[in-house]
Amino acid sequence: MPYRTDLALDEAEHISGQLEGIKKEELSFDGVRITRIKVHSQAGAAQLNKPMGHYVTVETAPLTGYVDHDGAAQIALTKELTDLLPAEGAVLVAGLGNPAITPDALGPQVAQHILASRHLSGELTRSVGLGELRGVSAVATGVLGKTGIETGELLCGLVRQISPAAVVVVDALASTSLQRLGRTVQITDTGIVPGSGVGNARREISQKTLGVPVIAVGVPTVVDAATMTLELTGQEVQQGHHSAGMMVTPREIDTMIQNAAKLVALSLNRALHPTVSTEDLMALVG
Amino acid sequence: MPYRTDLALDEAEHISGQLEGIKKEELSFDGVRITRIKVHSQAGAAQLNKPMGHYVTVETAPLTGYVDHDGAAQIALTKELTDLLPAEGAVLVAGLGNPAITPDALGPQVAQHILASRHLSGELTRSVGLGELRGVSAVATGVLGKTGIETGELLCGLVRQISPAAVVVVDALASTSLQRLGRTVQITDTGIVPGSGVGNARREISQKTLGVPVIAVGVPTVVDAATMTLELTGQEVQQGHHSAGMMVTPREIDTMIQNAAKLVALSLNRALHPTVSTEDLMALVG
């Protein structure tokens, strides 16, 4: 593979000829651009280098600065997530990635801001004015090197135990484009396939492996150094080159991850708990 | 229940009459006292207010100061853990408790120091001179209020998925005795029963619920404020009293937890990876 990306949008730009079995629509409002790609045939999947399914991308202003929690990106993400999530039933949100590596910490940070409600009785939530809540649970899955357990294994065991209607996995992604870092959110119903973000290849996490719908939400936070080299020089980096295990990432990665995590978590909270006000969500899991 | 403790040693001291169905032996060396209590009948269990099984307590000097990683406490713990653990087979170590509450952070801190090896091939570990390692995995289970998932549920799902030969659960405990805080380690093969340490009552985690042997390792870090009041005044605290949700804990709780976590983790690592030197263990996960 000459370049490495987790974004359908990047892949679509690398296709020179005509799209086959791929439907693409774009719309923009208030500075936000939404691209919906639907891959509906195996030919399309081969061309895009991605499994069949839906890929929605929301592009916004850079998340290094001030984030408006009632802004267009927030509204767009909440709507797109609502459309892809099942209308009802319990949902397990899993934050993937290594909290000790800043560009990989999106998943764990999102998990911390999810309003977990599975353990709360309706009686309790009604008594504090939150109404009846959907049963939401939230975990950070940790990293294989520290736990000895693959993320896919942990989620498999958990899904069999608590039987959610769907799983949402949140992870940092790789892009081919420096401009997309930290300002793009991709949502897909195809789950996560090996070769992602900062971490190493791992088992697919999808409806096929977990047995329930899997929605993956990701934000590109790194460009592979070998990919950047290829883009800049037109030449593939040789195996064993020093850039092989390297990644390119913005200097202000801490602010970017923090803002992206808040944006994604609030969208998920709003999509999963539509009866709770944004103010209450921010006060509870801010 | 007039007082609250997780230590068999505390309970044994509260028994006024003769012990029935309870065997107790004590030995001391180099400033460390080991007490082995075996409850071998239901009468003994009722008397001790604990399930039938083995309870080993290692008492050492206060863990607020300097800890000798080759000292007597280390040696005693490693030996007692080795005796209670199955001789072979994969082991899952689970750190219970809330990392954001210092006296409850023992479990998560221990989990961070466990040498996870389940994902490493024998080829790899032999090539770096560590020999063939037992398959060890390590997780911090998080807290119900943040995840929406009970610790028992998470472990149940995980055990079904990865099928370890045994589970080790590590948790902070409650004692009736201020003197025992931070200088006592209890090891038992009965698992953990509701009513523990800082957190609230929860489902039993034991061989009965997980289907494999469960060894619980704990260090008392708090005394219930109501228990202390009872001990001091001889009077039970009334329901709704302000001390009801309170705990008593040492001021230097950060150092105590840190030292206790290192002591317990190193003992577990030595018992689980007897072929790896203490120096290598400390360099790898110290």
Place this chain on the structure above:
Amino acid sequence: MPYRTDLALDEAEHISGQLEGIKKEELSFDGVRITRIKVHSQAGAAQLNKPMGHYVTVETAPLTGYVDHDGAAQIALTKELTDLLPAEGAVLVAGLGNPAITPDALGPQVAQHILASRHLSGELTRSVGLGELRGVSAVATGVLGKTGIETGELLCGLVRQISPAAVVVVDALASTSLQRLGRTVQITDTGIVPGSGVGNARREISQKTLGVPVIAVGVPTVVDAATMTLELTGQEVQQGHHSAGMMVTPREIDTMIQNAAKLVALSLNRALHPTVSTEDLMALVG
């Protein structure tokens, strides 16, 4: 000293006779009670066991649950802080305490949520719509055992270097009353005198030692175990007793500290940056 408290309110309750040189006024609204104590003579200071000056206490509902960021406590605190702070000039906010001990982590957590603006040019802040900001700086001072530097020394050096018009020190406090924990905020212009909260005695931090006005803001998070014992039994704990180095603290101390830190930080931000909207403050440092 038979009991240990940092709250003027606790001390006032322990005075049996008539108050001399002490003025006290109370007002309540929307479930919040404000008590303003002014000690205006040395006799009053001796009676109250506190230096001459102002002590304002805001009592609210327990901070373990949901916090309304536009509620009465917020409004009251912002007003009282505004009244005690100098009307203009740069302000240094210092968070005291040990972040690794939950009930002592108030100061460091508040420091993280303060909108530092001293380094921002007026041109920049106006360009992003925040107007001209007062020069605010924010530090967590760390703990003597880890740094080898007394908080008072660090602040002395810093004040001489950056010459603020006033210093605000934020710290966790000790109370004699379990009911006051986590639901009381004390503001005083007398600074902090030795014998506070979780940590050990230290040098006074006040206008006398720093040379500029010092406003101390604190929330009681612990009761000394010896003090609780005295209150319960009427008897002083003997020196060397096991409760000597112990503290009593709520089980839900993590939520309490987090909510108290947000409440105090937002009040300070609003008092220091009155031209910035609450929403902007929460988005920027929330």
Place this chain on the structure above:
Amino acid sequence: MPYRTDLALDEAEHISGQLEGIKKEELSFDGVRITRIKVHSQAGAAQLNKPMGHYVTVETAPLTGYVDHDGAAQIALTKELTDLLPAEGAVLVAGLGNPAITPDALGPQVAQHILASRHLSGELTRSVGLGELRGVSAVATGVLGKTGIETGELLCGLVRQISPAAVVVVDALASTSLQRLGRTVQITDTGIVPGSGVGNARREISQKTLGVPVIAVGVPTVVDAATMTLELTGQEVQQGHHSAGMMVTPREIDTMIQNAAKLVALSLNRALHPTVSTEDLMALVG
């Protein structure tokens, strides 16, 4: 400036002609290479693009794997630090950088592992068998964006207050060479000049600005993306290019930083506290 580096070693390699006013010596043992560069004239300083003074570099095996705490790198660093530090007098160790950005977290992590002793009486340290200790203090200086205070200002105030005989500043560095990342330690008596590591340009921190000798210790953890681009393509990146604010860093940056921090901290502790055994140092601040 066409490329960006903090390493004298990188600069020396970019000099094509003969070295003037620069003395360079190299030695190797047990897989460690030590390079000592002395810049003793203004011509040399101009040629090397660095102030006059000493630059010692210790190159070792990659710090991503296992670190031997008694290995050659440890021995070499301890010796070189001992040679550059004043023979006696109090020392302030300052960890620079942002703990929330992994490749910038070297300084704060080192500060956590330094044995602070300034506050300990000789009576106390002798009674626990540590002998008479040099007065060492340790701070993490935080980041301007969060504190509103420049690192140089904070250190200036602190030095005036506590009057150490020397200051050691520890910081992550930038290199032009991907191979040098995480396996090179540079020690210099010239302090730190603007344009370093992950953070932005700032005031010089040196004997000139602090009034006492300043030893800077650094490990390269990033290559500027624009620098990598220049090295790969031979062309300068244009202003405003997307790689402008980007950095290249290894995927295993968490392990690298953790190991580098332990290596540097232990060397400093050994150089500052030569009477304390390595085992005691590791047990106390490991």
